[in-house]
Amino acid sequence: MFPPVDERVLRDNPEFAKMYGVLASSLLNLDGSSRYHESVAERDSIKQALSNARIIHAKKCLLEEAIDSTSMAQSSNMTSAEPDAQASKSDSLADLIVLLPLLLDEKQPVDPGVADLILSSPPFTDIRALLPDLGKSISASLQASVLNTARIVHPSTDPSFLHRHISSLPSDLSSPCKDLLEAQTTLLRKRLEVQVLLTELLHIFTDSLAMLIQSLETKHGLALRNLELRALSISLDAQQVEVDAKATLARLTKEMYSPETIAALENYSSHLRDAQVRTAERVRCVQAELAGYGVGTNANNARERKMRDLAQKYRETENHVEEVKRDLDRLDQRAPL
Numbered sequence: 001m002f003p004p005v006d007e008r009v010l011r012d013n014p015e016f017a018k019m020y021g022v023l024a025s026s027l028l029n030l031d032g033s034s035r036y037h038e039s040v041a042e043r044d045s046i047k048q049a050l051s052n053a054r055i056i057h058a059k060k061c062l063l064e065e066a067i068d069s070t071s072m073a074q075s076s077n078m079t080s081a082e083p084d085a086q087a088s089k090s091d092s093l094a095d096l097i098v099l100l101p102l103l104l105d106e107k108q109p110v111d112p113g114v115a116d117l118i119l120s121s122p123p124f125t126d127i128r129a130l131l132p133d134l135g136k137s138i139s140a141s142l143q144a145s146v147l148n149t150a151r152i153v154h155p156s157t158d159p160s161f162l163h164r165h166i167s168s169l170p171s172d173l174s175s176p177c178k179d180l181l182e183a184q185t186t187l188l189r190k191r192l193e194v195q196v197l198l199t200e201l202l203h204i205f206t207d208s209l210a211m212l213i214q215s216l217e218t219k220h221g222l223a224l225r226n227l228e229l230r231a232l233s234i235s236l237d238a239q240q241v242e243v244d245a246k247a248t249l250a251r252l253t254k255e256m257y258s259p260e261t262i263a264a265l266e267n268y269s270s271h272l273r274d275a276q277v278r279t280a281e282r283v284r285c286v287q288a289e290l291a292g293y294g295v296g297t298n299a300n301n302a303r304e305r306k307m308r309d310l311a312q313k314y315r316e317t318e319n320h321v322e323e324v325k326r327d328l329d330r331l332d333q334r335a336p337l
Contacts, residue, residue: 007196066141149173 010017027035146169151159153172257265 006192008199062142062145063138066138066145 005020010020147159150157150169153169
């Protein structure tokens with residue numbers, strides 16, 4: 001089908017719309033093929049040959065289907081009123097109806113040797129005598145199929161008058177196909193029109209939003225601008241206060257700490273670091289000395305307890321010595337009396 005174009009594009013491009021109209025109406029077919037081509041005659045002959053081949057193939061398929069659908073019951077009904085002399089002919093016709101679909105099946109072809117054997121045996125040896133009855137059976141099957149098709153195409157027609165529509169079935173079947181193609185084209189065109197309308201609606205909606213924003217800015221823009229300026233002013237004041245505070249801190253620091261004071265503090269800090277280093281070194285030496293006595297280690301707990309007991313006894317001895325000294329001092333104070 002020839003591709004449709006958006007109406008908005010055609011409206012915005014008049015020259016292209018004119019060219020598109022000429023192509024769609026005069027130069028191209030609905031399927032997009034050219035109406036005027038150098039090999040149009042050759043192509044028409046090929047199309048005609050293809051159409052004839054399709055018709056022949058369709059006739060062949062219809063004939064195979066009719067033969068396949070013809071049942072033995074129908075053939076027996078056709079010969080049930082015949083005398084007994086026709087019984088063998090009826091049986092041969094039934095066998096012929098059963099064997100013909102097997103020989104005509106192209107999907108599962110019969111072996112050539114088997115096919116030659118079947119064709120050289122009854123009922124195919126009597127096929128000339130069986131052709132009239134075979135034709136009647138196939139004709140009845142085709143008639144039933146055509147009537148079923150006519151019943152589908154014309155559901156409201158009385159079944160006794162369906163045979164009147166058999167000759168018009170090709171046109172009756174081609175007309176819905178054309179109507180379907182036109183309906184599909186119309187549906188596609190309507191979809192494009194809906195897309196164009198939807199695009200226009202979106203543009204209108206966008207314009208309405210822009211106008212709403214403009215009206216809101218007109219109504220509330222001054223207040224918002226005033227608040228924005230006030231916020232900016234407060235932010236600048238805060239930055240100024242921060243700068244002033246930093247400057248005041250630097251000035252006070254410079255006034256409180258003179259260069260001599262800073263040098264003295266630096267020397268004192270260095271002295272403290274040295275003292276901390278010496279203290280840590282002294283602690284390590286004392287710990288090493290105590291470790292020699294077994295204090296602070298888990299290697300010899302008995303020795304540690306012994307040293308602690310000696311230290312306690314030493315403290316008790318010192319306490320006794322102090323008490324004795326105090327007693328002697330009291331005696332010395334009483335002696336002159």
